[in-house]
Amino acid sequence: MKIAVPVTGxxxxxxxxxxxxxxxxxxxxxxxxxxxxxNVPSPQGCxxxxxxxxxLAQKGVTVMLAGGIGAGAINVLNxxxxxxxxxxxxxxxxxxxxYASGKLTDSGETCNHHHGH
Numbered sequence: 001m002k003i004a005v006p007v008t009g010x011x012x013x014x015x016x017x018x019x020x021x022x023x024x025x026x027x028x029x030x031x032x033x034x035x036x037x038x039n040v041p042s043p044q045g046c047x048x049x050x051x052x053x054x055x056l057a058q059k060g061v062t063v064m065l066a067g068g069i070g071a072g073a074i075n076v077l078n079x080x081x082x083x084x085x086x087x088x089x090x091x092x093x094x095x096x097x098x099y100a101s102g103k104l105t106d107s108g109e110t111c112n113h114h115h116g117h
Contacts, residue, residue, distance in 0.1 A: 001028045004061045084106070
């Protein structure tokens with residue numbers, strides 16, 4: 001399984017999906033261990049209007065662990081075959097291992113505004 005996480009420079013989950021510095025893509029084994037990770041630069045601008053969903057889907061990502069994320073970005077990611085788990089925070093690797101072990105679930109909260117639009 002491949003899991004993407006929008007992050008800041010210190011590997012913390014960014015609170016706003018569309019404004020992150022980059023995405024870390026983690027390859028997770030069936031037993032829930034992180035096997036590898038890759039850094040994917042974030043495109044400039046709003047996440048729902050960029051091509052990041054197709055880029056991540058081409059890399060095999062099926063899950064996005066996000067902090068704050070809007071409905072538009074969720075729709076674009078879902079259309080690319082990526083499930084979004086909202087309300088995540090803290091260290092990206094910890095969130096990935098928590099998700100893989102079933103300790104992390106979707107908060108159900110959607111960001112309802114666009115910053116800078």
